[in-house]
Amino acid sequence: MRIVVSSDNNKNLDSSVSYHFGRCPYFFVVDLEGNEIVNVKSVENPYFSSHSVGQVPSFIKELGADVMLSGGMGRRAISIFSDFGIECSTGAGGTVKSAINNYMEGFLPEAAPCSESIEHAHGNSGYENEPAGRLREEAAALLEKLDEIIVKLPDKS
Numbered sequence: 001m002r003i004v005v006s007s008d009n010n011k012n013l014d015s016s017v018s019y020h021f022g023r024c025p026y027f028f029v030v031d032l033e034g035n036e037i038v039n040v041k042s043v044e045n046p047y048f049s050s051h052s053v054g055q056v057p058s059f060i061k062e063l064g065a066d067v068m069l070s071g072g073m074g075r076r077a078i079s080i081f082s083d084f085g086i087e088c089s090t091g092a093g094g095t096v097k098s099a100i101n102n103y104m105e106g107f108l109p110e111a112a113p114c115s116e117s118i119e120h121a122h123g124n125s126g127y128e129n130e131p132a133g134r135l136r137e138e139a140a141a142l143l144e145k146l147d148e149i150i151v152k153l154p155d156k157s
Contacts, residue, residue, distance in 0.1 A: 003030045003103065004060050005096045006070040010042050013097035019071035022056045023048065028096045029063055035104055057081050069099050075113035 006024040007015040018024030025048050031039040043063065047055050057080040060068055068081055069092045081088045088111035092099035102108050 001032045001066050002064050003032065003067045003069060003100055004028065004063055004065040005030065005092065005099050006068075007042075007096055012042070013037075013040060013095060013100075015042075015096045017069070017071050017092045017094060017096060017099045019093075021068070021070035021073045022077065024070070027060070027063070029065070030096070030100055032100075032104075037100070054080050057084065057086075061086065067103065069103055069108065073111055073113065078111045078113060081111070 005028045006018040006021040007026040007028055008018045008024060009015050010026050013028075013030075015026065015028060018026075024045055027043045027045055029039075029041045029043055030037055045056070046059065053076055057068075057077050060081070061084045065086050067087045067089070069089050071090065071092055073088060073090050078088055078090075089103055089108040090111045091109045092102065094102075099108070
């Protein structure tokens with residue numbers, strides 16, 4: 001199985017998962033045999049600075065992906081991946097390695113469009129053109145993840 005993970009940096013399996021799949025600078029291509037990682041390759045996103053609808057999913061298809069993991073993804077990308085037969089999961093966070101482990105253990109949800117994609121569909125978002133908007137969206141997603149983690153921590157009282 002080949003899993004591709006969106007990443008904000010190039011630190012191999014310790015790279016941080018990118019919240020926005022189309023705007024990430026790197027993708028990690030990870031080959032698994034069973035549950036064992038057998039190959040890891042970093043690939044620069046050729047559409048990092050700008051892309052048209054379908055370009056990034058087509059690029060991921062060319063990489064031979066069976067699965068695409070990311071923190072967030074737009075509704076059109078999810079639909080295109082579905083048409084390609086590539087499974088998507090959003091809500092990934094942490095490192096590339098932890099995202100893969102969470103996926104393999106069934107802890108990542110099926111792909112759902114991120115909120116800026118929903119707003120964009122209604123003509124209300126300048127997300128793609130506004131770096132501050134992207135950062136606000138990513139910060140909100142991180143806070144939501146932290147809330148989920150805090151609830152799982154053991155009570156020390």
